Amino acid sequence: MHGILGEASPTGAVDFYLYESNICSTSHLPDLEKMGLKGHWTKISVPCLNLEKAWREHFGDTRCHVLKVDIEGSELNFLHAEQSFLGHVDSILLEWHKWRVSLDDLKAFLSAHHFTFVKTLEETGQMGTALFIRRDMSRM
Numbered sequence: 001m002h003g004i005l006g007e008a009s010p011t012g013a014v015d016f017y018l019y020e021s022n023i024c025s026t027s028h029l030p031d032l033e034k035m036g037l038k039g040h041w042t043k044i045s046v047p048c049l050n051l052e053k054a055w056r057e058h059f060g061d062t063r064c065h066v067l068k069v070d071i072e073g074s075e076l077n078f079l080h081a082e083q084s085f086l087g088h089v090d091s092i093l094l095e096w097h098k099w100r101v102s103l104d105d106l107k108a109f110l111s112a113h114h115f116t117f118v119k120t121l122e123e124t125g126q127m128g129t130a131l132f133i134r135r136d137m138s139r140m
Contacts, residue, residue, distance in 0.1 A: 003047035005071070005078050016046045052085035064089045073100035079109055086113045092132040093121075103128060 004014055020039040055064065067089045071078055075096050079086070092115060096106055107117050110132050118131040 003049040004074070005049050005051050005082060009048055013045045013047050016044050018042045018044060051082050052088070055085065055088070065091065067092045069094040071095075073097040076101045076105060076109065079106075079113075083113065086115075090134050093129065094132065095127060095129045097127045099126065103130060106130070 004016060019041055064085075069075055069078065069092060075094060092110065094106065096103060103120070110117070114135050115132040116135050118133055121129045121131060123129075
């Protein structure tokens with residue numbers, strides 16, 4: 001499977017921007033000057049995917065024990081679009097990109113969906129990685 005999660009389009013596809021290196025490809029171009037990105041971007045069209053539907057087709061009702069989110073600035077879009085899937089998730093390892101979303105916004109959203117912030121594993125001036133666990137799992 002390939003495509004983009006957390007986006008919707010009447011055509012079933014959205015624009016995606018590929019960066020010339022192995023970093024920064026994204027569905028929303030960042031402030032290129034602020035981030036110092038001088039390389040070449042290529043705009044392509046990718047299909048929109050629904051994670052919950054794909055998960056059920058492949059794994060049925062099996063829980064997702066660890067969801068790794070590394071989606072170059074679309075973190076909050078993904079979480080909003082896949083709220084129903086979050087009920088099947090036990091823990092989330094999430095990379096966030098400060099040019100699109102703050103850790104406080106992610107904490108607030110995930111707290112409302114029964115997740116507790118555990119810790120920031122790594123953080124730079126532009127991004128970070130954090131661990132969240134489902135509140136009822138923390139008692140196990």
